[in-house]
Amino acid sequence: FCFSIEKVGSSLRVYIQEQPAYASRSAAFTVTHRLNDENSRQYVCWNVPIITWPDAESIAARWAELTGRYILHGTLFEMPAAPQRHAISPPDDEDETTQTIGGGRYVFEHVNEGGGWRAYIITQPSYGGRNDGTHATHRLHDTGGRRYVCWSTTVATKEESRGVAKMWAGATDRYIATGATF
Secondary structure, three states: OEEEEEEEOOEEEEEEEEOOOOOOOOOOHHHHOEEEOOOOOEEEOOOOOEOOHHHHHHHHHHHHHHHHHHHHHOOOOOOOOOOOOOOOOOOOOOOEEEEOOOOOEEEEEEEEOOOOEEEEEEEOOOOOOOOOOHHHHOEEEOOOOOEEEOOOOOOOOHHHHHHHHHHHHHHHHHHHHHOOOO
Protein backbone atom coordinates (compact mmCIF):
# COMPACT_ATOMS: atom_id res chain seq x y z
CA PHE A 1 0.00 0.00 0.00
CA CYS A 2 1.13 3.54 -0.70
CA PHE A 3 -0.69 6.72 0.33
CA SER A 4 -0.36 10.45 0.02
CA ILE A 5 -1.94 12.88 2.45
CA GLU A 6 -3.15 16.18 1.08
CA LYS A 7 -4.91 19.19 2.54
CA VAL A 8 -8.34 19.71 0.98
CA GLY A 9 -10.14 22.76 2.32
CA SER A 10 -9.83 22.76 6.11
CA SER A 11 -9.21 19.01 6.46
CA LEU A 12 -6.86 16.30 5.20
CA ARG A 13 -7.54 13.52 2.72
CA VAL A 14 -5.75 10.15 2.50
CA TYR A 15 -5.24 9.36 -1.19
CA ILE A 16 -4.59 5.77 -2.26
CA GLN A 17 -1.57 5.72 -4.58
CA GLU A 18 -1.02 1.94 -4.76
CA GLN A 19 -2.75 -1.10 -3.34
CA PRO A 20 -3.10 -4.82 -4.11
CA ALA A 21 -5.79 -5.88 -6.56
CA TYR A 22 -9.10 -7.08 -5.11
CA ALA A 23 -8.91 -10.25 -7.26
CA SER A 24 -12.23 -12.09 -6.85
CA ARG A 25 -13.45 -9.78 -4.07
CA SER A 26 -15.94 -6.97 -4.63
CA ALA A 27 -14.27 -3.62 -5.27
CA ALA A 28 -17.49 -1.67 -4.70
CA PHE A 29 -16.84 1.59 -2.90
CA THR A 30 -19.41 0.75 -0.21
CA VAL A 31 -17.44 -2.41 0.62
CA THR A 32 -13.91 -1.03 0.27
CA HIS A 33 -14.51 2.38 1.87
CA ARG A 34 -13.03 4.39 -1.01
CA LEU A 35 -14.33 7.44 -2.83
CA ASN A 36 -13.28 9.30 -5.97
CA ASP A 37 -12.52 13.01 -5.97
CA GLU A 38 -13.41 15.36 -8.84
CA ASN A 39 -10.32 14.08 -10.77
CA SER A 40 -11.21 10.39 -10.22
CA ARG A 41 -8.40 9.96 -7.67
CA GLN A 42 -9.34 7.42 -5.00
CA TYR A 43 -9.16 8.29 -1.32
CA VAL A 44 -10.12 6.61 1.95
CA CYS A 45 -13.74 7.27 2.89
CA TRP A 46 -14.04 8.66 6.40
CA ASN A 47 -17.18 9.75 8.23
CA VAL A 48 -15.81 13.00 9.72
CA PRO A 49 -13.13 15.50 8.69
CA ILE A 50 -9.52 14.41 9.28
CA ILE A 51 -7.76 17.30 10.98
CA THR A 52 -4.24 16.22 12.00
CA TRP A 53 -1.41 14.48 10.15
CA PRO A 54 -1.01 11.79 12.84
CA ASP A 55 -4.74 11.00 12.53
CA ALA A 56 -4.40 10.78 8.72
CA GLU A 57 -1.41 8.44 9.06
CA SER A 58 -3.30 6.30 11.57
CA ILE A 59 -6.32 6.12 9.28
CA ALA A 60 -4.15 5.10 6.31
CA ALA A 61 -2.50 2.33 8.33
CA ARG A 62 -5.82 1.04 9.67
CA TRP A 63 -7.45 1.10 6.23
CA ALA A 64 -4.48 -0.80 4.74
CA GLU A 65 -4.66 -3.41 7.53
CA LEU A 66 -8.42 -3.94 7.13
CA THR A 67 -8.28 -3.91 3.32
CA GLY A 68 -5.45 -6.46 3.30
CA ARG A 69 -7.51 -8.73 5.55
CA TYR A 70 -10.52 -8.28 3.26
CA ILE A 71 -8.49 -9.16 0.14
CA LEU A 72 -6.93 -12.25 1.75
CA HIS A 73 -9.86 -13.59 3.76
CA GLY A 74 -12.99 -11.79 2.58
CA THR A 75 -13.53 -10.22 6.01
CA LEU A 76 -15.84 -7.24 5.53
CA PHE A 77 -15.11 -4.25 7.69
CA GLU A 78 -16.54 -1.01 8.96
CA MET A 79 -14.16 1.91 9.33
CA PRO A 80 -13.98 2.97 12.98
CA ALA A 81 -14.92 6.49 13.97
CA ALA A 82 -12.19 9.01 13.26
CA PRO A 83 -9.85 9.94 16.06
CA GLN A 84 -10.94 13.49 16.86
CA ARG A 85 -9.96 15.69 19.75
CA HIS A 86 -12.96 16.47 21.91
CA ALA A 87 -13.89 20.12 22.33
CA ILE A 88 -15.31 19.71 25.84
CA SER A 89 -12.16 18.71 27.71
CA PRO A 90 -9.01 17.78 25.82
CA PRO A 91 -6.89 15.03 27.32
CA ASP A 92 -3.91 16.12 29.42
CA ASP A 93 -1.62 13.56 27.81
CA GLU A 94 -1.30 11.38 24.72
CA ASP A 95 -3.79 8.70 23.74
CA GLU A 96 -3.27 5.62 25.86
CA THR A 97 -2.35 2.27 24.31
CA THR A 98 -3.31 -1.00 25.98
CA GLN A 99 -1.74 -4.29 24.86
CA THR A 100 -3.79 -7.21 26.16
CA ILE A 101 -2.60 -10.64 27.22
CA GLY A 102 -4.38 -12.00 24.15
CA GLY A 103 -2.23 -9.74 21.96
CA GLY A 104 -4.85 -7.16 20.94
CA ARG A 105 -3.74 -3.55 20.54
CA TYR A 106 -6.19 -0.94 21.75
CA VAL A 107 -5.84 2.84 21.84
CA PHE A 108 -8.14 4.95 24.01
CA GLU A 109 -8.68 8.64 24.56
CA HIS A 110 -9.99 9.38 28.05
CA VAL A 111 -12.26 12.42 28.04
CA ASN A 112 -14.01 14.23 30.88
CA GLU A 113 -17.52 14.90 29.57
CA GLY A 114 -18.48 17.07 32.53
CA GLY A 115 -20.70 14.44 34.17
CA GLY A 116 -18.12 11.66 34.07
CA TRP A 117 -15.27 10.20 32.03
CA ARG A 118 -15.48 8.24 28.78
CA ALA A 119 -12.94 5.88 27.25
CA TYR A 120 -13.15 6.65 23.53
CA ILE A 121 -11.96 3.78 21.33
CA ILE A 122 -9.45 5.10 18.80
CA THR A 123 -8.06 1.75 17.62
CA GLN A 124 -9.01 -1.85 18.33
CA PRO A 125 -8.75 -5.26 16.61
CA SER A 126 -11.41 -6.33 14.12
CA TYR A 127 -14.24 -8.53 15.34
CA GLY A 128 -13.74 -10.82 12.36
CA GLY A 129 -16.98 -12.69 11.81
CA ARG A 130 -18.37 -12.01 15.29
CA ASN A 131 -21.40 -9.82 15.96
CA ASP A 132 -20.07 -6.25 16.25
CA GLY A 133 -23.33 -4.63 17.34
CA THR A 134 -23.38 -2.19 20.24
CA HIS A 135 -25.00 -4.64 22.69
CA ALA A 136 -22.64 -7.55 22.00
CA THR A 137 -19.52 -5.36 22.08
CA HIS A 138 -20.49 -2.96 24.88
CA ARG A 139 -19.77 0.11 22.75
CA LEU A 140 -21.85 3.26 22.33
CA HIS A 141 -21.60 6.18 19.87
CA ASP A 142 -21.59 9.87 20.69
CA THR A 143 -23.38 12.43 18.49
CA GLY A 144 -20.27 12.67 16.28
CA GLY A 145 -20.20 8.90 15.67
CA ARG A 146 -17.17 8.24 17.87
CA ARG A 147 -17.26 4.93 19.72
CA TYR A 148 -16.68 4.66 23.44
CA VAL A 149 -16.80 1.90 26.05
CA CYS A 150 -20.29 1.36 27.48
CA TRP A 151 -20.26 1.27 31.28
CA SER A 152 -23.33 0.94 33.52
CA THR A 153 -22.29 3.50 36.14
CA THR A 154 -20.72 6.95 36.06
CA VAL A 155 -16.95 6.82 35.69
CA ALA A 156 -15.77 9.50 38.12
CA THR A 157 -12.02 9.77 37.42
CA LYS A 158 -9.51 9.33 34.63
CA GLU A 159 -7.94 6.44 36.57
CA GLU A 160 -11.33 4.69 36.70
CA SER A 161 -11.70 5.29 32.95
CA ARG A 162 -8.31 3.65 32.37
CA GLY A 163 -9.40 0.65 34.45
CA VAL A 164 -12.69 0.35 32.56
CA ALA A 165 -10.83 0.50 29.24
CA LYS A 166 -8.39 -2.24 30.29
CA MET A 167 -11.19 -4.52 31.51
CA TRP A 168 -13.16 -3.91 28.31
CA ALA A 169 -10.10 -4.63 26.13
CA GLY A 170 -9.47 -7.95 27.90
CA ALA A 171 -13.13 -8.98 27.62
CA THR A 172 -13.17 -7.92 23.96
CA ASP A 173 -10.09 -10.05 23.22
CA ARG A 174 -11.83 -13.08 24.78
CA TYR A 175 -15.00 -12.36 22.79
CA ILE A 176 -13.06 -12.10 19.50
CA ALA A 177 -11.12 -15.31 20.21
CA THR A 178 -13.87 -17.48 21.69
CA GLY A 179 -17.24 -15.81 21.20
CA ALA A 180 -17.74 -15.65 24.98
CA THR A 181 -20.04 -12.72 25.72
CA PHE A 182 -19.53 -10.32 28.57
